[in-house]
Amino acid sequence: MIVEMKGINKSFGANQVLKNVDFSVHGGEICALLGENGAGKSTLMNILGGVLPADSGSVCLDGNEVVFKSPAESLSAGIAFIHQELNLVNDLTIYENLFIGRELTLKNGLLDVKSMISETQAVFDRLDIKIDPKTMVRNLDASYKQIVEIARALLMKASIIIMDEPTTSLTVSEINRVFDMMRALREHQVGIVFISHKLNEVMQICDRYTILRDGCKVAEGKVSDATVAELARMMVGHELRTKTLQRKKKSSNEVLRLEKLSDGWNFKDISLSVHSGEVVGVTGLLGDGRSELFQAVFGVSNLHHGQIYLEGKPVSIRNTTEAIQEGIAYIPQNRKENGIIKDMTILENSSIVAWPFISKFGFIDRKIQNQLFEEQAKKLRIKFERKSDLVTSLSGGNQQKVVLAKWLNKKPKVLILDNPTQGVDVGAKEDIYDIILNLADEGAAVVVLSSEAQEIIRVCDRALVLYHGELQGEVRGETMNDHEIMRLATGVGMQ
Numbered sequence: 001m002i003v004e005m006k007g008i009n010k011s012f013g014a015n016q017v018l019k020n021v022d023f024s025v026h027g028g029e030i031c032a033l034l035g036e037n038g039a040g041k042s043t044l045m046n047i048l049g050g051v052l053p054a055d056s057g058s059v060c061l062d063g064n065e066v067v068f069k070s071p072a073e074s075l076s077a078g079i080a081f082i083h084q085e086l087n088l089v090n091d092l093t094i095y096e097n098l099f100i101g102r103e104l105t106l107k108n109g110l111l112d113v114k115s116m117i118s119e120t121q122a123v124f125d126r127l128d129i130k131i132d133p134k135t136m137v138r139n140l141d142a143s144y145k146q147i148v149e150i151a152r153a154l155l156m157k158a159s160i161i162i163m164d165e166p167t168t169s170l171t172v173s174e175i176n177r178v179f180d181m182m183r184a185l186r187e188h189q190v191g192i193v194f195i196s197h198k199l200n201e202v203m204q205i206c207d208r209y210t211i212l213r214d215g216c217k218v219a220e221g222k223v224s225d226a227t228v229a230e231l232a233r234m235m236v237g238h239e240l241r242t243k244t245l246q247r248k249k250k251s252s253n254e255v256l257r258l259e260k261l262s263d264g265w266n267f268k269d270i271s272l273s274v275h276s277g278e279v280v281g282v283t284g285l286l287g288d289g290r291s292e293l294f295q296a297v298f299g300v301s302n303l304h305h306g307q308i309y310l311e312g313k314p315v316s317i318r319n320t321t322e323a324i325q326e327g328i329a330y331i332p333q334n335r336k337e338n339g340i341i342k343d344m345t346i347l348e349n350s351s352i353v354a355w356p357f358i359s360k361f362g363f364i365d366r367k368i369q370n371q372l373f374e375e376q377a378k379k380l381r382i383k384f385e386r387k388s389d390l391v392t393s394l395s396g397g398n399q400q401k402v403v404l405a406k407w408l409n410k411k412p413k414v415l416i417l418d419n420p421t422q423g424v425d426v427g428a429k430e431d432i433y434d435i436i437l438n439l440a441d442e443g444a445a446v447v448v449l450s451s452e453a454q455e456i457i458r459v460c461d462r463a464l465v466l467y468h469g470e471l472q473g474e475v476r477g478e479t480m481n482d483h484e485i486m487r488l489a490t491g492v493g494m495q
Contacts, residue, residue, distance in 0.1 A: 001027045001062060001078055001159035001191060003048065008057035010043055015385070017043050019215045020057075027159055028189040030182060032202045032223065034235055035212035036427045037395030038383070041195055044212070045162050049081035050074035080153030084165040086145050090138035095120040097137055098152045123151045127184045143174030147181055154190070161185065162193040167201060168422060172285075179205050197426060199228045211235055236427040252276040254312065255445035256328075256414045258297070261306035266292035267469040270306070274414065274445040279436060281448045281456035281463030284489045289469035290449045291333060294416045298330040299323040310413070324353065327413035331403055331420060333449075339403040340391045347373050347387040350402050354409040376405035381431055397428025404435060415439060418449045433459050453485045467491040 003025050010018040018040045025031045035041050046052040048059060050068030058065050061077060068074040071081065088097050095116045104112040104119075120133035129147060137145065146166050153161050163182075167175045182192055182205060194206055202209065203223060211219040211234045219234045257273040267289035274280045282290045296304050299317040307314050310326055317323050323330070332338035340349050351358070351369050358368045373387060380401040384394060391402055400420065407415065417436070421429045436459055440446050450456055456463045462476035465488035472488040475481075 002060075003079070003160055003191070004060045004063075005044070005048060006058050006060070008044060008047060008059075009055045010040075010047065010052065011055055017215050018047075018054075021212065021215070021217050023210055023217070025160060025191045025193050027191045028186055029207045030186055030192040030194055030205055032206040032209040033193050033195045033212070034197075034199075034202065034209055034231060036235055037397045037424070039212040039235075040215045041212055042164065045081065045164070045193065045195065048074065048079060049162060050079075051081075075156055075158070078157060078159035079162070080156060080158035080160070081162045082146070082149045082153065082164065082166065084168060086149055088137050088145055088148060091136070093134050093136055094131065094140075094148055094151075095133040097148060098123075098133075098155050119155065120151070123154050126154070126188070127151075127181060129181070141174060142170050143177045146170075146178050150181060150185070154185075158190070160191045160193070162195070164195045165197070166194075167196065167198060175201070197424065199231050199426070202231065203228060213237060232426045252278065252443075255310065256297070256447075257309040257312075259307045259309070261293065261296065261304055261308070263292065263296060263301070263304040265469075267296075267466070270466075270471055272464055272471070274447055276413075276443045276445050277440050278462075279440050279446045279448060279460045281450060281460035282466065283450055283453065283456050283463055283485060284466040284472075285451070287468060288466035288489070290466055291418055293466075293469075294330065294418065294447065294449060297323070298328055298416065300330075324410065327410075328416070329353075329407035329410060329412035329414065330416045331400075331407060331418060333418040333422065335396070335400055335403060335422070340399055342390070342392050344391060345388050346382075346384055346391050346394065346402055349391045350376060350387075350405040351409060353406045357410075372409045373405070376408055379408075380405055380435055395428070397424045397431070400424055400428070400432065401435075404432075408439070412444060414445045414447065416447045416449065419451065420448065421450075421452075421455065453482045456485065457481065465489050 005021065005023040008018050008021045009016070021040065021044060023044060033041050033045070043052065047054045050071045050073050059068070060066065066077060068077070089100065092100065098120050099116045104115045106112050117133045124131055124133070131144060137148065140148065150161065166178060170178065185192060194202070196202060206223045209221060209223055209226065209231065210217060211231070213235065252275045254273050255276050259271050261270045262268045270293055284290060295301060297308060299320045299322055302318045308317060309315065315326055317326060341352070347369065350373050354372060355364055358365045382401045382405065383398050391399060394402065421432055424432065436446055436448065448456065448460055457480055462474060463480060463485065464474050465472045465485055467489060468491065472491065475484050
């Protein structure tokens, strides 16, 4: 199948998000669709997927113009859209998920379980996937859940599959598993649109690229003819820094210290310290326990042994309210589930942590609330139309900045950021890195939890590496490189 989109325009009110965009994808190729958050990628694919109508322009399949009025019509034509938030039911088996809403039945009206399992197995055999169709989806890791979504698309005879940020929550081994599947699909002449902010992955898996910026197509070509730096420059419209961002620091006071912290399962016997003005990274592989460790510091769980010190004094933090009162802030890994409140406005999300401190007799002081927002919006360069809009109207990078604003209004002593640039485009990443360093320069003790070694290397002064919940060592200076981090993260230890 050949998909061609020509002269696509789309506006939401006065905001034109797509401006005369051309895009194409052929069966048997993997085409990267790149751009910063807000560039128009999702809107363009939502038009192809039948979620949204175009204001003008045309969509052609194998030279024949089509108009999709619903996702079902697009899917019937052979186009499947696998969204970033996977649409699976954990409490059903794989085959039940594949046939949900279109179950096969026997003449007596009962479910034809045998046929559904057989058809599911046939798809898996086609792609050489070793999974039992009767496995419960809740027992699959993230990569196999992606594969189940792909299998469902193939079961529905999809010739083009749109994959929106498919590797955001995956480990290196899981990513490789999904990439193997994508290569197999390419061999079967399935076309794939790969939407991602991870340019190294684009170089690894994609054949061709199309880049959008501010709603316009600004570049396209063969991936083999481009470099990561060139793709990044075309996405943001200017050169991006690639050097490390560490600064020379003066000696400073210890703000946070952990002594022999253990929960008996996720992390064991962890001792570390963080000083004011310092950016400390904590990294490792899947199951390293870093998130659970700092959730314990933030009071999410107090079922642990050991001692936490703040500014040299022992503290007992039993819940998140006490953590906030002690001056600890935690920005969670999953922004959409734990960072923002989707039914609240940009203004409300940005100030919710400060509500107890800007209220009198149970009423929020709107003047102070607006003043705090204006200060943070300027400081963090948050791009928005109206602060009364829902926070979900913002791009991923700007949503993350709102989450930052929420905590910065409290002026924390310790700021813990768990995968702060997950699902964020290259331009917004640089903004967030600047914000992190500025906070450290202002005296905050910053902890960055990240699975991306390059992120740790770029923004942190030093880094601690965990392996299966145990501290393996520290890297800084010349030892803070991919090789040493991976050695420690795999339990090898320092040479």
